[in-house]
Amino acid sequence: MATGYVYHRTFLEHDLRGHPENKERLNAIISVLDQHKVRDRLVPITPVPISQPRLENVHDARYVEQVQRLATRGGGNLDMDTYVSPGSFDAARMAAGGLVEATRAVLDGETQNAFALVRPPGHHALRHRGMGFCLFNNVAIAARYALSERRLDRVAIIDFDVHHGNGTQEEFESDPEVLYVSTHQYPYYPGTGNWDETGLAAGTRHIVNVPLAGAVGDNGFVRIMNEIVIPVTRRFKPQLVLVSAGYDAHWDDPLASMRLSVTGYAGIARVLKELAEEVCEGRLVFTLEGGYHLQALAYSVLNTFGVLLGDPGSAVVDPLGPSPRREREVDDIVSQVRKVHAL
Numbered sequence: 001m002a003t004g005y006v007y008h009r010t011f012l013e014h015d016l017r018g019h020p021e022n023k024e025r026l027n028a029i030i031s032v033l034d035q036h037k038v039r040d041r042l043v044p045i046t047p048v049p050i051s052q053p054r055l056e057n058v059h060d061a062r063y064v065e066q067v068q069r070l071a072t073r074g075g076g077n078l079d080m081d082t083y084v085s086p087g088s089f090d091a092a093r094m095a096a097g098g099l100v101e102a103t104r105a106v107l108d109g110e111t112q113n114a115f116a117l118v119r120p121p122g123h124h125a126l127r128h129r130g131m132g133f134c135l136f137n138n139v140a141i142a143a144r145y146a147l148s149e150r151r152l153d154r155v156a157i158i159d160f161d162v163h164h165g166n167g168t169q170e171e172f173e174s175d176p177e178v179l180y181v182s183t184h185q186y187p188y189y190p191g192t193g194n195w196d197e198t199g200l201a202a203g204t205r206h207i208v209n210v211p212l213a214g215a216v217g218d219n220g221f222v223r224i225m226n227e228i229v230i231p232v233t234r235r236f237k238p239q240l241v242l243v244s245a246g247y248d249a250h251w252d253d254p255l256a257s258m259r260l261s262v263t264g265y266a267g268i269a270r271v272l273k274e275l276a277e278e279v280c281e282g283r284l285v286f287t288l289e290g291g292y293h294l295q296a297l298a299y300s301v302l303n304t305f306g307v308l309l310g311d312p313g314s315a316v317v318d319p320l321g322p323s324p325r326r327e328r329e330v331d332d333i334v335s336q337v338r339k340v341h342a343l
């Protein structure tokens, strides 16, 4: 069955020259996808701006107004890292709406899986405040849509961005209907995501944090997938898997110091595809979060599409190669997380 993708030129309207999260990220992705004629093999899913009620399921109306007002007045900053440009409100509404459309297409069986190539990213955005380059929490909005409008009972969100998705965690930390699993550098921006943050009240053990000291590469991630992500997701039995796909754990990314390669990212995508096939008939929706080395980002996304389309492992294209530096062992953190989650 088919693989869908979301893209729209409105996503380029959120932009600030010189900022790492700028429109060239998507331009690089589209250019590499087209060089490899990948979009010809995909089903385009047309994004629509998110409706106000869907947006306000996750964000305070006053915060939404603040973003709109800032954009209308020509732009400004929400905090030191997070800008609003004149086109940002429209881009952010289209990004959230695009991911909801991708989720709808997969739940309706129009495509087997999908990847929403959206900007701005979302996983740091809190109910009342944007932060960390994020305006609206796209993945949280899509999960709420699946739960409340599509009547799903269990949605898993797997977040392999190098930063902790504090906004997503906060949205669902008391919620037993959502499993949130995050691998991230720690301690690091935004400061949350230690292994002992496991959820609150009815959501206890539904937040699974894998804090990493950095320098973890492809082999470490294989172990984390096999020994934590797969068993905890199997146990939860999600009906849909959403993925906060950040490519800033690449070894050459300027913002962090993890040691994943493009090939390692393709391996993670393969694990997640097989996992979704096992637990929820393959219903898998990726959404773009971070990734600031343009070539690493573009080729990681290219190979992720290859995996979603079912291309063989031998088809991986990795012009940057493996990390030139030694990888850190993950034994201690893997056993700690397994223990706290009774895996």
Ligand SMILES: [Zn+2]
Pocket (backbone or CB within 6 Å): 161, 162, 163, 246, 248, 289, 290, 291
């Ligand atoms: Zn990130």
